[in-house]
Amino acid sequence: MKVSTMRKQSATATNPLQSELDVSEPVVEVIEAIERDIIRSRILPHDRLLEDNLMYDYDAKRHVVRAALAELQRLGVVVKPPHLGAYIRRFDEQDLEDLYHMRRVLYRAAVRVMSFPIPPDRLDEVSMAMEAHARAAQTGDLVRIHRTNMTFHRLLYGLCNNPYLAESIRRHDWLSFPARAYGVADVEALDCACREHAAMVEALHDQARDRLEALSLDHMERARSIYEKKFLR
Template sequence: MGVFPHAELPPPVAAVIEAIETDIIRGIILPSTRLIEDHLMEDYDAKRHVVRAALVELQRLGVVVKPPHIGARIRRFDAASLEALYHFRSVLHRAAVEAMPLPVAEARLAAVHAAAQAHAEATQSGDLIAIHRANMAFHRLFFGLCDNPYIEESIRLHDWLSFPARAYAITDQSALSRACEEHGQMVAAIERCDREALLSLALGHMVQARRIYEGKYLSR
């Protein structure tokens, strides 16, 4: 399954999902926001069955939760759940880096380098959904170097699960600049077969987005 599984859905459903993702990134849809079908139909000019299918997919990915008797909402993390999520993401990222065979084949290294460049170019475009997708594509290729499909799939799933926490960093220029710099450092560390640096970068790369979320939603 690709990094954007909903791309395989009918185009109207994928379009609504993309619109919801964009509004999360922009801060229009906030953590715990209730997603009311009638409002989404109006906002995105979509039919009810399309909106429902989009919500089902986002719930499957963990972006949307549906507590009993409350209705669909964007996932909100409290301090404990955020700590647990990022602890497990760290476990996964460490496992991926430790499993990566070094040196990396030239063609695969070139693909990771191209993905880092594509993300850097997207950040200059101001297209928020393009930045999000380019970032996810880079991570998919980078962690895919571990050649363990179970680790890769777990990382992909937890990238989506953490999207409601990571999304707000996409509009932060300082965080974007730092992410681009760290992507470049990851590529350089692969080139010189520096596993220790790769591990430090892979773990530290998650910190900025987490801090932004904590500052916005956990410090109030």
């Protein structure tokens, strides 16, 4: 789909990525288009991202494409080795293990320092984010599914009340996107993710720290398994 068409479809809505990253709307639209094509496997790990091709595919100007690639590089989704152009990050087995080890460390740390009981207003925020992701899962809007998932995680692990830890989790959510992406379009994985989100919210209500920690660690493994089967086996 051309970016100009997507612009018309979302012109009346506030774009959450634009406000979060402080980039212009045209840059947001190209980022979203690349994001969508990664999820759909139209862009695969280590595929070269050629400016001319992206300009044509997304009906975008060169400076917009360059800005989008620069932002994705900052987030860790795109890598630009010297003299080789831009690529989607690809993980070998050791890279993937190192990344997921770090994610497990961060998630476990966040859950362990949460102060129970959770204040009702913040618990409501997490519950509403869970419901928003569940609704998005019914729409087939891949970018919205991914973004609402990240919002749920941001609010959930933000309950640790440590901004440095919460930002590290957010950073690693983006770093892991090239590995997690293929779970977004997988119907079975998405259905499981929705159920697991609901179970996490229930654990918060029950003040069940050990259960929440186990759910948090198990939750990330399905998307990792999809990536391993698709690219490493």
